[in-house]
Amino acid sequence: MAQTDSLITTDVSVTDRERTSRPDETVVRADGLEVHYGEERALTDVDIDIPERKVTAIIGPSGCGKSTFLRCVNRMNDQIDTCRIDGDLSFHGKNVYDDDVDPVALRRKIGMVFQKPNPFPKSIRDNVAYGLRVQGKTDDVDARVRQALEGAALWEEVEGQLDSSGLDLSGGQQQRLCIARAIAPDPEVLLMDEPTSALDPVAAAKIEDLIADLAREYTVIIVTHNMQQAARISDKTAVFLTGGELVEFDDTATIFEDPDDQRVEDYITGRFG
Amino acid sequence: MSTDVDSEGEFETSSGGFDTDSLTGVGLEWTHRTESLFHAVLFGASVLGVVVLAVLIVDVILDALTGLAIGLDPVTFLTQHYSNDSSQAGFLGAIVGSVLLLFFTFLFSFFLGVGTAVYLEEYAPNTRVTRLIEANLTNLAGVPSVVYGLLALGVFVNGLRMGPILLAGSIALALLVVPIVIVASQEALRSVPDGMRNGSLATGATRWQTVRGVVLPSAMPGIVTGTILALARAIGETAPLLMVGTVWGLRHTPGPFDRFGAMTTQIYQWAFLPETELNFLAAMGIAVLLAILLGMYGVAFLVRNKYERSY
Numbered sequence: 136m137a138q139t140d141s142l143i144t145t146d147v148s149v150t151d152r153e154r155t156s157r158p159d160e161t162v163v164r165a166d167g168l169e170v171h172y173g174e175e176r177a178l179t180d181v182d183i184d185i186p187e188r189k190v191t192a193i194i195g196p197s198g199c200g201k202s203t204f205l206r207c208v209n210r211m212n213d214q215i216d217t218c219r220i221d222g223d224l225s226f227h228g229k230n231v232y233d234d235d236v237d238p239v240a241l242r243r244k245i246g247m248v249f250q251k252p253n254p255f256p257k258s259i260r261d262n263v264a265y266g267l268r269v270q271g272k273t274d275d276v277d278a279r280v281r282q283a284l285e286g287a288a289l290w291e292e293v294e295g296q297l298d299s300s301g302l303d304l305s306g307g308q309q310q311r312l313c314i315a316r317a318i319a320p321d322p323e324v325l326l327m328d329e330p331t332s333a334l335d336p337v338a339a340a341k342i343e344d345l346i347a348d349l350a351r352e353y354t355v356i357i358v359t360h361n362m363q364q365a366a367r368i369s370d371k372t373a374v375f376l377t378g379g380e381l382v383e384f385d386d387t388a389t390i391f392e393d394p395d396d397q398r399v400e401d402y403i404t405g406r407f408g
Numbered sequence: 409m410s411t412d413v414d415s416e417g418e419f420e421t422s423s424g425g426f427d428t429d430s431l432t433g434v435g436l437e438w439t440h441r442t443e444s445l446f447h448a449v450l451f452g453a454s455v456l457g458v459v460v461l462a463v464l465i466v467d468v469i470l471d472a473l474t475g476l477a478i479g480l481d482p483v484t485f486l487t488q489h490y491s492n493d494s495s496q497a498g499f500l501g502a503i504v505g506s507v508l509l510l511f512f513t514f515l516f517s518f519f520l521g522v523g524t525a526v527y528l529e530e531y532a533p534n535t536r537v538t539r540l541i542e543a544n545l546t547n548l549a550g551v552p553s554v555v556y557g558l559l560a561l562g563v564f565v566n567g568l569r570m571g572p573i574l575l576a577g578s579i580a581l582a583l584l585v586v587p588i589v590i591v592a593s594q595e596a597l598r599s600v601p602d603g604m605r606n607g608s609l610a611t612g613a614t615r616w617q618t619v620r621g622v623v624l625p626s627a628m629p630g631i632v633t634g635t636i637l638a639l640a641r642a643i644g645e646t647a648p649l650l651m652v653g654t655v656w657g658l659r660h661t662p663g664p665f666d667r668f669g670a671m672t673t674q675i676y677q678w679a680f681l682p683e684t685e686l687n688f689l690a691a692m693g694i695a696v697l698l699a700i701l702l703g704m705y706g707v708a709f710l711v712r713n714k715y716e717r718s719y
């Protein structure tokens with residue numbers, strides 16, 4: 136596949152991919168994925184096929200390996216010394232842990248938004264342009280910045296203050312700024328690790344609304360501990376349970392209305408009930 | 409007080425047999441008294457240092473003013489070189505020497521120190537060797553300054569035949585200052601939250617782009633403040649310069665390759681000699697040195713206040 140070759144060098148060319156709709160094409164696939172931190176196992180034999188341009192929610196109790204799974208996809212686990220990964224995790228069919236994959240190139244295809252908003256102590260403009268600059272996409276920076284801010288539903292609120300610091304924004308605005316930063320270089324996949332858990336309900340609702348729009352252009356994988364949120368915004372839901380086991384993965388409606396696995400039903404009704 | 413919920417789900421408060429007298433603090437008097445005593449002792453201890461410093465400064469200023477009163481001219485003092493005639497003696501060469509020393513010390517220590525700190529914090533694997541290096545850097549920051557003077561004398565002045573020139577003096581000071589710059593820079597780098605690094609890496613930046621684009625700019629106020637404080641220590645040093653070999657009575661404005669002196673060594677010389685007038689000159693020199701130090705601390709304070717931020 137054409138996309139896989141470009142993972143190998145850091146020089147990612149700027150092409151606005153023609154995104155024709157191929158329903159349920161798998162973008163990210165895990166096959167027997169296991170993760171250990173030292174001796175402790177965080178993920179156990181995970182198999183999952185994540186479809187293109189859908190919102191896939193990952194839910195489960197805390198400590199069940201949701202963040203760990205997400206960090207496998209863009210190899211942010213490389214930052215953790217004790218982390219060891221076995222099995223396959225492929226992006227467009229290419230195992231991202233192959234020796235010839237450059238994690239920097241991979242991350243240029245896969246953006247990430249973190250639990251705690253982490254804007255840089257720079258102007259709003261420089262925050263959004265950061266990915267463009269480091270990736271060498273220096274043409275039309277202003278237009279791309281605007282486009283990204285519009286995509287993150289933040290443009291109208293910050294239009295006149297692009298030169299003020301990103302740190303002066305409210306928490307919810309900061310998180311949308313981080314979304315803008317992630318989508319500005321036009322990745323294919325957007326990983327979101329509990330992006331609303333540090334926000335108040337109004338700010339969280341804004342981001343939930345935004346996610347449906349984002350899924351038209353990006354494959355969104357969102358970790359949430361909030362099951363109502365998963366039910367509201369996702370097309371597919373993966374339920375991880377303690378021990379780092381992926382217990383069930385299906386259409387969100389099926390998971391919430393008629394799950395196969397008794398443990399999933401217990402987990403969901405336990406929380407809702 | 410406790411809160412009970414009755415069958416209708418409404419709240420109702422009652423004392424429920426709770427002894428409210430236990431809140432009056434009877435029996436706590438002694439605890440409070442020892443608390444106040446500790447408070448007073450700690451306050452006294454912290455004030456003592458300030459008082460001693462104030463007394464020293466007042467003493468120096470009084471001596472300097474006495475010097476002015478007996479006819480020592482401040483303009484002459486700031487614009488003339490050393491002279492055996494105290495009424496003609498000036499501090500100019502010493503001031504220039506100190507400023508040049510400071511400049512080269514900065515040049516030699518800043519990039520080396522910050523580079524080392526960046527390597528240790530951002531790149532070095534967390535191995536025994538790394539931890540050993542870090543522990544020893546902290547130790548180096550506590551080595552007496554005269555040792556660095558001896559080192560510079562042995563290696564640079566004599567070993568490499570540089571001779572007792574200003575550059576050799578600034579190398580001695582740089583050796584002294586580098587560990588301090590490294591430790592201060594490490595602190596500043598550590599205070600940059602990992603969220604920044606992750607945000608940058610996840611946006612497709614390389615490690616170096618992350619360091620240069622996000623981590624260093626965020627840490628720079630702390631690094632600059634630490635470096636200024638380290639340089640302030642350097643400008644107040646006498647022993648390493650005496651080891652390298654300073655000129656006794658500086659009658660010229662030194663360049664980097666000349667024999668040199670500094671404010672501290674000149675003050676030392678004046679204070680050492682028996683004539684009281686020379687002691688007044690020393691006091692005036694100390695006043696100038698203190699003014700420069702105060703300026704440096706002021707800049708460090710401003711940098712810290714202006715750029716310090718919370719994330």
Ligand SMILES: Nc1ncnc2c1ncn2[C@@H]1O[C@H](COP(=O)(O)OP(=O)(O)O)[C@@H](O)[C@H]1O
Pocket residue numbers: 172176177195196197198199200201202203204215217
């Ligand atoms: N950096 C790490 N070092 C060691 N263990 C970790 C680390 N991150 C996570 N873990 C462990 O891995 C397991 C899964 O963690 P995580 O993926 O953060 O769970 P979740 O996001 O579902 O709350 C937990 O037991 C946690 O203690």
Ligand SMILES: [Mg+2]
Pocket residue numbers: 201202203328
């Ligand atoms: Mg998590």
